[in-house]
Amino acid sequence: MTTGLENTTALVTGAQGFIGCWLAERLLEEGAQVVVPARSVEPRSRFRIEGIEERCDVVRADVLDHGALVRTLADHRVELVFHLAAQPIVGIANRSPHSTWETNIRGTYTLLDACRVAAESGSPMPRIVVASSDHAYGDHQQLPYPEDFAFRALFPYDVSKACADMLARSYATVYEMTVAVTRMANTFGGGDLNWSRIVPDSARALVAGRRPVIRSDGTPERDYLYVEDAVDAYLAVANSLEDPTHRGRAWNVGLGTPVSVLELVRTLIAVSGRNVEPDVRGPAVPPGEIDRLYPDSTAIREQLGWFPRWDLESGLEASYGWYERYLAGAPAAFVADPA
Amino acid sequence: MSTYKGISVLVTGAQGFMGSWLVERLLAEGAPVLVPRRPVAAESRFARERLEERCKLVELDLLELESVLGVLNEGEVGAVFHLAAQTIVSEANRSPVATLDVNVRGTYNLLEACRLLAGDRPAPRAVIASSYHVYGQRADGAYSEDTPMSPSYPYDVSKACADYLARSYAATYGLAVGVTRMANVYGGGDLNWSRIVPDSARALVAGRRPVIRSDGTPERDYLYVEDAVDAYLAVARSLDHPVHHGRAWNVGLGSPVAVLDLVRELIAAAGSDLEPEVQAKTVPRAEIDSEYLDSSAIREELGWAPAWDLPLALCETYRWYEANLV
Numbered sequence: 310m311t312t313g314l315e316n317t318t319a320l321v322t323g324a325q326g327f328i329g330c331w332l333a334e335r336l337l338e339e340g341a342q343v344v345v346p347a348r349s350v351e352p353r354s355r356f357r358i359e360g361i362e363e364r365c366d367v368v369r370a371d372v373l374d375h376g377a378l379v380r381t382l383a384d385h386r387v388e389l390v391f392h393l394a395a396q397p398i399v400g401i402a403n404r405s406p407h408s409t410w411e412t413n414i415r416g417t418y419t420l421l422d423a424c425r426v427a428a429e430s431g432s433p434m435p436r437i438v439v440a441s442s443d444h445a446y447g448d449h450q451q452l453p454y455p456e457d458f459a460f461r462a463l464f465p466y467d468v469s470k471a472c473a474d475m476l477a478r479s480y481a482t483v484y485e486m487t488v489a490v491t492r493m494a495n496t497f498g499g500g501d502l503n504w505s506r507i508v509p510d511s512a513r514a515l516v517a518g519r520r521p522v523i524r525s526d527g528t529p530e531r532d533y534l535y536v537e538d539a540v541d542a543y544l545a546v547a548n549s550l551e552d553p554t555h556r557g558r559a560w561n562v563g564l565g566t567p568v569s570v571l572e573l574v575r576t577l578i579a580v581s582g583r584n585v586e587p588d589v590r591g592p593a594v595p596p597g598e599i600d601r602l603y604p605d606s607t608a609i610r611e612q613l614g615w616f617p618r619w620d621l622e623s624g625l626e627a628s629y630g631w632y633e634r635y636l637a638g639a640p641a642a643f644v645a646d647p648a
Numbered sequence: 649m650s651t652y653k654g655i656s657v658l659v660t661g662a663q664g665f666m667g668s669w670l671v672e673r674l675l676a677e678g679a680p681v682l683v684p685r686r687p688v689a690a691e692s693r694f695a696r697e698r699l700e701e702r703c704k705l706v707e708l709d710l711l712e713l714e715s716v717l718g719v720l721n722e723g724e725v726g727a728v729f730h731l732a733a734q735t736i737v738s739e740a741n742r743s744p745v746a747t748l749d750v751n752v753r754g755t756y757n758l759l760e761a762c763r764l765l766a767g768d769r770p771a772p773r774a775v776i777a778s779s780y781h782v783y784g785q786r787a788d789g790a791y792s793e794d795t796p797m798s799p800s801y802p803y804d805v806s807k808a809c810a811d812y813l814a815r816s817y818a819a820t821y822g823l824a825v826g827v828t829r830m831a832n833v834y835g836g837g838d839l840n841w842s843r844i845v846p847d848s849a850r851a852l853v854a855g856r857r858p859v860i861r862s863d864g865t866p867e868r869d870y871l872y873v874e875d876a877v878d879a880y881l882a883v884a885r886s887l888d889h890p891v892h893h894g895r896a897w898n899v900g901l902g903s904p905v906a907v908l909d910l911v912r913e914l915i916a917a918a919g920s921d922l923e924p925e926v927q928a929k930t931v932p933r934a935e936i937d938s939e940y941l942d943s944s945a946i947r948e949e950l951g952w953a954p955a956w957d958l959p960l961a962l963c964e965t966y967r968w969y970e971a972n973l974v
Contacts, residue, residue: 375745403820406756406760406763406816406817406820407713407756407757407760410753410756410760410813414752414753414756414809415748415752415753418744418745418748418752419745422744422745425744459796459797459798460796460797460812462812462816463815463816463819463820464816464819464820465816465820467816468812468813468816471812472752472808472809472812472813475797475799475805475808475809476748476805476809478800479799479800479801479802479804479805480744482800482801483741483800483801483802
């Protein structure tokens with residue numbers, strides 16, 4: 310892919326998080342300057358321990374601070390914006406909806422509007438990619454979901470992403486801004502320290518020689534995506550914005566094959582070389598979660614030429630290797646069974 | 649009806665057009681009504697009808713969760729009608745953040761405060777004003793509540809966000825929340841002069857020709873404000889039954905009326921022989937071509953029905969402007 314990122318300046322919100330750190334790393338490798346709004350950093354995050362943080366320009370500009378964002382966009386002459394800052398955990402959104410609304414909804418419109426205002430004052434209009442999610446679709450009987458499916462989001466995380474998604478497309482339409490939206494499947498890979506998620510949780514259990522725990526009955530189906538393929542998709546969507554017909558578009562991104570949680574964990578166990586069985590504990594679907602969810606990613610494959618370079622097994626192998634190395638150097642409390 | 653006797657009711661947006669009618673009705677039903685202290689324009693219906701004197705004023709900042717919590721808690725609020733919004737489409741296009749703050753953040757702060765209060769006593773029930781604008785620009789025809797939302801302009805998106813947020817609180821936390829998606833509401837006291845009924849009425853009172861900025865063909869569903877008040881109360885009552893929590897209700901007459909026909913009807917109500925001045929040959933940007941609401945759910949399930957037809961309601965409306973404009 311010719312990325313043409315040399316000497317461009319990109320703002321990456323949420324670079325401290327899992328996908329954000331991989332994206333920031335890739336942008337740096339491609340020769341871009343990466344500006345990152347400061348937020349609290351987990352001391353043992355991949356962003357910090359793999360030296361990504363020190364190569365970025367970390368600025369004091371909260372995603373809820375319109376004025377500071379406008380100044381940052383202008384001062385750094387930002388040409389690319391990747392908005393990944395979000396409260397990403399379904400369970401936390403159910404327990405703490407308000408902080409999820411603040412980050413995921415208000416954070417999104419504040420950043421979008423800052424881009425609008427900065428451009429009105431003479432800064433370049435950046436190309437903006439906003440991370441929505443396949444969760445915005447909510448629960449449908451018909452699978453997979455194409456991009457023009459109605460949003461049936463009902464639970465807080467899903468609603469927060471539906472709102473962010475509508476807001477981003479509105480700014481593209483009404484203010485003719487170069488904005489696009491990604492709706493990615495469940496992304497996994499090294500550096501994801503959200504232990505409530507199935508891949509990090511299971512990898513950690515396997516590294517410690519324990520059985521991975523499945524909180525559902527293992528049947529809920531999702532589409533998955535390895536983090537490096539997710540980064541490819543972010544760059545492909547950013548590139549696509551040179552074409553005016555792609556402004557305001559939303560793009561599904563996933564492997565395109567639904568995988569049950571049980572199958573996912575079994576595959577992870579296989580790549581780990583451990584001889585254990587998953588510990589299946591839960592009811593069919595935990596409350597506040599969607600049963601079957603997978604997007605139809607035909608559009609981004611056919612129109613933007615993106616395709617996944619990693620299948621489930623190779624992605625899980627790379628991920629497991631990362632957790633093995635990471636947890637080998639981690640304090641014992643990190644590896645311990647949280648239960 | 650004494651549904652509200654002794655139950656404190658908070659009405660956000662009370663000083664606005666719709667709010668003033670709702671407050672008046674709630675007072676007539678014997679409810680103690682709390683209204684946020686806001687500047688009141690002397691020419692507003694809220695001021696003219698001296699409604700403020702009959703309400704309890706509270707200090708409420710919808711953009712501060714703590715403030716909303718304090719008001720609901722200290723006021724022992726049992727029901728909330730959330731009408732506060734930046735409602736002008738063109739203003740939303742000019743300053744989207746101000747609109748999104750009031751319409752989206754204000755709504756989630758209110759819902760969250762209701763959730764946090766659930767415990768010793770039931771959480772306040774809440775009726776959230778969404779809008780038919782959530783359906784966005786879709787093919788002509790009737791919108792039912794199942795029509796997928798497809799908003800694009802900031803005002804439309806702000807209402808769609810509020811709508812999703814309200815329903816998620818019912819689905820996730822069992823909060824007693826109902827959502828109204830009303831058609832274009834008109835009636836005495838609407839001082840938003842960018843709207844067709846107030847603007848035309850003002851012109852007619854001054855003896856001028858009403859101006860239609862479009863070509864007169866856009867079709868809308870119009871609803872008289874007293875019928876809208878009936879619908880708010882019907883939705884609030886529906887929340888007695890958990891099966892209605894998280895429902896959204898369309899409210900309209902169910903028949904589309906072209907702007908030109910509406911203005912002609914208003915001219916007739918005014919007893920004038922002026923002709924409207926049709927300015928444009930096209931439909932302006934940020935406006936939707938034709939739409940009306942399928943309101944059969946609220947009619948059939950809640951027994952709501954409009955009591956006013958268009959000519960009668962426009963007569964009543966015109967009388968207000970005639971009496972109150974100098």
